[in-house]
Amino acid sequence: MRILLVEDEPSISGFLKEGLEEEGFAVDVADNGRVGLELALDLVNEYDILLLDWMLPGVSGIEICRNVRKVNKRVPIIFLTAKDTVDDTVFGLETGANDYLKKPFAFEELLARIRVLMRNSTGEQSQFTFRDIAMDIDAHQVTKDGKEVILTQKEFGLLELLLRNKGKVCRRSRIMEKIWDIHFDKDTAVIDVFINGLRKKLDTDGKESIIQTIRGVGYRINDNE
Structure with a gap:
């Protein structure tokens, strides 16, 4: 935010x-x-x-x-x-x-x-659930299958943005504006680094990632089971 x-x-x-x-x-x-x-x-x-x-x-x-x-x-x-x-x-x-x-x-x-x-x-909600992942904004906590997942501040903000916009593509420019400072270099690959960090912590082995890459555009929560 x-x-x-x-x-x-x-x-x-x-x-x-x-x-x-x-x-x-x-x-x-x-x-x-x-x-x-x-x-x-x-x-x-x-x-x-x-x-x-x-x-x-x-x-x-x-x-x-x-x-x-x-x-x-x-x-x-x-x-x-x-x-x-x-x-x-x-x-x-x-x-x-x-x-x-x-x-x-x-x-x-x-x-x-x-x-x-x-x-x-x-009117935004403060709690989200998706598959085995639960997020409580007020408690600043994320759990996966009931076990707490430790996220960095940027990872937490990025996941919140994606969950609030479930089903919609979050464009890279919007992610930079919402999660990073206005003066941040928008040509860097920093978003990809944090997306990869989230995937490592939240994805389940053998299953498709919860975060889908829309090539050349951005990312969205993957609704495909």
Whole structure:
């Protein structure tokens, strides 16, 4: 899943980016409001959630939120701000934000709010089963035939994307956008490396792989028994 973080304090943005990437998110960071607004408007349909500081150089988080809401009513937006009065909270929510987190905050709380908002905004399920494989997004756990399978963060995110789109082809460009950073070199074979890693951990000897390669296009979950 892909997040835009607009935060001008390097220590905060660096900490949040690292933590979110460890949880399997692809994170784009803007350190001022003008760049944040440009990214948000250019790629708003590509982001799964926006995290906006309120007080930003150039353009405020409030203005980013207002402009985004003119073109996209659904993408979840969370304000991260030191403003802590009731009036501030109400104003932020009335501007179009879905949630409001006052600094300082615990990373675990932000992560929980992100997951709730994303689940509520899309109606997406948090548990999947396919053949002998079960995936629990909230517990961040994958099992095969009842036994836990240890996946890297990227493997977990890749499997989640494929299972959410069961029966559909996930194009390589979409995989790069959703699982890796926007600045990642799209000409590399990194996707193939992680697909092979998933196959080694999830495929059953003697049976066709659960992940089907659509040559020149991408990958999809293989429904063939």
